[in-house]
Amino acid sequence: MKRILALLLFLIPLVSCDRNSPPPGILSEDEMVNVLIDIQLTEGIVSTLPIAYDSSHVLYSLLEKDVFEKHAVQDSVFTKSLLFYLEDAAKMDRIYSRVIDSLSAHESIPRDSLDLF
Structure with missing residues (x-):
């Protein structure tokens, strides 16, 4: 019985949640x-x-709403996440770092082929 209890106490934290996933x-x-x-x-364009x-x-403000609509995210969820x-x-x-890397890559794309929205 003690072994089962000890095993459960050890396994529960391992399977309860993934530490890397957000709530x-x-x-x-x-x-x-x-x-x-x-x-x-958007900030750069404006x-x-x-x-x-x-x-x-x-x-x-108007373009920011478009960004949230594009990503199907409410502004309150974005603020809470931030x-x-x-x-x-x-x-x-x-x-x-990922944002900067993506923006740097985006900057190297010729302007003719950009599709912002």
């Missing part, structure tokens, strides 16, 4: 990377337009 309601690292890439591209700051802020990942510097660093 429910949080975007996966891959999803965060994809959304952040599009957000960074910042290069010759319009007033107030107008660019309104335009960015706060979750900001609590772990290593995870956030890994996410942003």
Whole structure:
């Protein structure tokens, strides 16, 4: 009986959850990377337009909604996920490293073949 109990106490933590997977309601690292890439591209597009700051802020808000729709993510889920990942510097660093790598690769693509949205 003691062996069974000891075995259960040992196995339960191993199968209870995957430490690398986020809790429910949080975007996966891959999803965060994809959304952040599009957000960074959107910010870049808006910042290069010759319009007033107030107008660019309104335009960015509209385009940001398009990004969330494209990825089927609610802005509240994105914000909650961002706060979750900001609590772990290593995870956030890994996410942003992937974002930067993707943006660098995106930058090397000729402008004629870009499909932003």
